Amino acid sequence: MFKKILIANRGEIAVRVMRACRELGVATVAVHSDVDRESLHVRWADESVCVGPGPSTESYLNIPAIISAAEITGADAIHPGYGFLSENTHFAEVCESCGITFIGPSKEAIRKMGDKAEARKIMGDYGVPIIPGSNGCISPADPKLAKIAKKIGFPIIVKAKAGGGGKGMRVVNDEVFLKDAIIAAEAEAKAAFGNGEVYLERYLTAPRHIEVQILADSKGNVVSFPERDCSIQRRHQKLIEESPSPSFNDNLRKKIGKAARLAARAVKYNTVGTVEFLFDEKSKEFYFIEMNTRIQVEHPVTEMVTGIDLIKEQIYTASGEKIAFGTDDIKIRGHAIECRINAEDPDNGFMPSPGKINGLILPGGPGLRMDTHIYPGYEIPTFYDSLLAKLIVMSSNGRESAIKRMRRALSEFSVDGIKTTAPFHQQVLTNDAFCRGDVRTDFIEKHLAVMNKK
Numbered sequence: 001m002f003k004k005i006l007i008a009n010r011g012e013i014a015v016r017v018m019r020a021c022r023e024l025g026v027a028t029v030a031v032h033s034d035v036d037r038e039s040l041h042v043r044w045a046d047e048s049v050c051v052g053p054g055p056s057t058e059s060y061l062n063i064p065a066i067i068s069a070a071e072i073t074g075a076d077a078i079h080p081g082y083g084f085l086s087e088n089t090h091f092a093e094v095c096e097s098c099g100i101t102f103i104g105p106s107k108e109a110i111r112k113m114g115d116k117a118e119a120r121k122i123m124g125d126y127g128v129p130i131i132p133g134s135n136g137c138i139s140p141a142d143p144k145l146a147k148i149a150k151k152i153g154f155p156i157i158v159k160a161k162a163g164g165g166g167k168g169m170r171v172v173n174d175e176v177f178l179k180d181a182i183i184a185a186e187a188e189a190k191a192a193f194g195n196g197e198v199y200l201e202r203y204l205t206a207p208r209h210i211e212v213q214i215l216a217d218s219k220g221n222v223v224s225f226p227e228r229d230c231s232i233q234r235r236h237q238k239l240i241e242e243s244p245s246p247s248f249n250d251n252l253r254k255k256i257g258k259a260a261r262l263a264a265r266a267v268k269y270n271t272v273g274t275v276e277f278l279f280d281e282k283s284k285e286f287y288f289i290e291m292n293t294r295i296q297v298e299h300p301v302t303e304m305v306t307g308i309d310l311i312k313e314q315i316y317t318a319s320g321e322k323i324a325f326g327t328d329d330i331k332i333r334g335h336a337i338e339c340r341i342n343a344e345d346p347d348n349g350f351m352p353s354p355g356k357i358n359g360l361i362l363p364g365g366p367g368l369r370m371d372t373h374i375y376p377g378y379e380i381p382t383f384y385d386s387l388l389a390k391l392i393v394m395s396s397n398g399r400e401s402a403i404k405r406m407r408r409a410l411s412e413f414s415v416d417g418i419k420t421t422a423p424f425h426q427q428v429l430t431n432d433a434f435c436r437g438d439v440r441t442d443f444i445e446k447h448l449a450v451m452n453k454k
């Protein structure tokens with residue numbers, strides 16, 4: 001086991017990782033930007049090092065500064081959290097060359113899955129179902145473009161090969177708009193990821209987003225967890241996640257779990273990760289869309305429903321330990337739901353709402369977990385993402401009971417000084433279609449206008 005772990009992240013995930021380290025008896029090092037000096041992850045760490053000014057390119061993405069912080073403090077491992085350097089092959093390489101364990105997959109696995117067009121190809125070759133699409137990346141000037149598009153069939157979605165966070169995507173309903181959509185997606189992808197290459201996929205109308213949490217070790221063992229349903233999205237970004245999916249049964253669960261384990265084996269995976277699929281309810285078919293080679297924001301849903309601490313498992317497997325259980329040992333203990341509470345104003349187009357938290361009441365009671373880094377007096381910096389808190393509930397009495405618990409928890413949550421998306425979540429949680437489990441990726445688009453009128 002490691003002696004000291006540096007957490008190369010901030011916010012709620014840095015706090016979450018720190019909690020696991022503390023329970024494992026591992027010392028922690030926080031890194032922070034100068035605007036995050038008063039952050040909870042800095043207060044709670046055994047040691048902390050300032051790695052640069054506010055902009056993340058100069059602090060949380062500053063590889064030399066982070067590696068120096070690890071060397072100065074004698075950390076033997078780095079946990080990257082999610083975002084920032086978590087899927088950066090160069091960072092994983094630098095850690096390795098400095099003799100520091102990167103708590104994540106091999107650089108080869110990150111590279112292969114980080115290129116979504118290549119990931120599609122690998123998965124297709126391995127027999128994991130993929131959505132019909134282009135064979136690799138495509139240029140707007142390709143003379144075969146029209147032919148390729150026709151073969152895929154409209155509607156088509158143009159997607160960035162380096163994509164993430166729903167950026168660099170365009171849906172095209174007709175061939176006449178295809179070239180322009182590719183050019184626009186390329187420009188957006190270039191600006192967001194420094195790489196403008198794009199590929200095509202058939203656009204599935206209103207599928208469900210179903211993903212499978214994976215845990216693998218360096219001895220070749222791979223286990224899969226019960227699926228998460230992340231269909232409540234805005235602009236292709238998840239807002240609410242739940243497990244199990246109301247649209248799944250044991251049979252489908254076994255099938256998708258097997259496909260996810262196959263996907264992990266295809267890249268000799270050795271840590272936590274998530275294999276994402278789109279699920280068509282009519283045909284009951286699911287298709288691989290991407291694999292995230294890191295811990296995800298929504299991992300607590302799986303932790304709550306199974307009782308397994310994924311961050312500890314991630315640390316154990318990174319330190320060379322073998323997974324102590326198999327897929328069949330994992331039990332679904334009830335139903336779990338997570339709401340991502342962002343510092344955004346839902347009444348004003350979800351505009352960011354930074355500022356100072358003057359007052360704060362956090363919910364409590366049975367079956368509830370709140371992962372957050374905020375506290376009364378905390379000032380939300382403008383430099384980073386707007387995630388303030390994750391509210392997660394679990395009920396052993398099923399989905400309806402979990403929904404009631406979440407409504408109760410949301411009604412207790414109160415923050416003064418900034419706007420949050422908590423009232424928006426309350427609206428979703430009381431929506432009839434949501435309560436019936438009648439939820440697909442177009443849910444917000446379909447229901448938001450009506451919800452706004454209420």
Ligand code: ADP
Nearest residue numbers: 163164165166167201202203204209236289441
């Ligand atoms: P990112 O890496 O940006 O998160 P993903 O490939 O994971 O992108 O897709 C994000 C979301 O975009 C999906 O959950 C889904 O809602 C939508 N999406 C992506 N590909 C398709 C597709 N082929 N058909 C329909 N929706 C899609």
